Amino acid sequence: MSRRYVHFDPRSLIAVLIAASCVAFMEKGLPCEIALLVALALLQSASGHLKMALGFVAGFAVLWLLLNYAMPYMAVTPLGALTLSLTLARKIFFCAMAAALLVAECSVHRMSAALAKLRMPRQVLIPFTVTMRYFPALKDDISHIKDAMSMRQMPLAARMEAVMVPVIVAATNTADELSRASALRGIENPTTPSDTERLHMTPLDWALIALSAAVVAAVFVAGGSY
Known part of the structure; x- marks a missing residue:
């Protein structure tokens, strides 16, 4: 891992993800996209x-080259679905960047603590937390199954x-x-549980949130011109 210069609270990174989602389907020129990418x-x-x-x-460079140089010279009908998929991928590319940073920076516990601080209803928070814990466990199971099958010579x-x-x-x-583990940990308890995760918003976090809001406003006003 490269050297870390800043450390953000999960709530500020959630704000970046929300801003990226807002910007995703706004009209943007290539200079604006490059600025957001950078x-x-x-x-x-x-x-x-x-x-x-x-x-x-x-990845963005490859995506842009495919859409602007490769696809126009290929047959339109067979690759119509692929072109549409690549266009959609370009639209949500910045959402993927923000989401990847959020997932890399925050554990499930830290993210659920941040969402609880944001007063997210437990009806939403509990399924979200269980889902976030489900996929890593399923990934490990799939990896073990693939390892067991790799030594067998079988048709595809x-x-x-x-x-x-x-x-x-x-x-x-x-x-x-996971359902049994959640029940054992008192997930059905209606009282507010205690939490050992200590989250603190710093001036840098507030600056990042303000900058995210400013970027959304700037893209909304002038993104199509640049």
């Missing part, structure tokens, strides 16, 4: 994720069936185990 890449680099920033910059179709059935069973078992 700003988010600098934010990722300052947070200690230089490789992530470089990967997203390279048979291998897919042999992998998918255990994955479905593992997904069901994982969901059941």
Whole structure:
């Protein structure tokens, strides 16, 4: 991991994600997109994720080249769905950058503590927390199943069936185990639980939130001109 220069509260990173979502479907010119790309890449680099920033910059460059140079010279009908998918990917690219930074910076516990500070209803917070814990556990199960199947010489179709059935069973078992673990931890208790996570908004966090709001306003007013 590269050197970290700043450390943000999860709530300020959530504000960046909301701002990126607002900007996603606003009209923007290429200079505006490049400015947003550089700003988010600098934010990722300052947070200690230089490789992530470089990967997203390279991904945007490849995406732009495909949309502007590769697709126009190919048959339109067969690649219509692919062109639409790439266009949508370009639209939500900045959302992906902000979301990747949020996930990399915050554990599930830290993120749930931030959402609780934002007064998110428990009816939303509890399913969100369980879901965020579900996918890493499922990923580990899938990795173990793939490792077990890699040593067997099987046709592709048979291998897919042999992998998918255990994955479905593992997904069901994982969901059941997480539900029981949540019940044991008192997730159904109506009182407000205590939390060991100490979150604190610094002036840098407030500056990031203000800058995110200013960027949304600037893109809304003049993004299509640049």
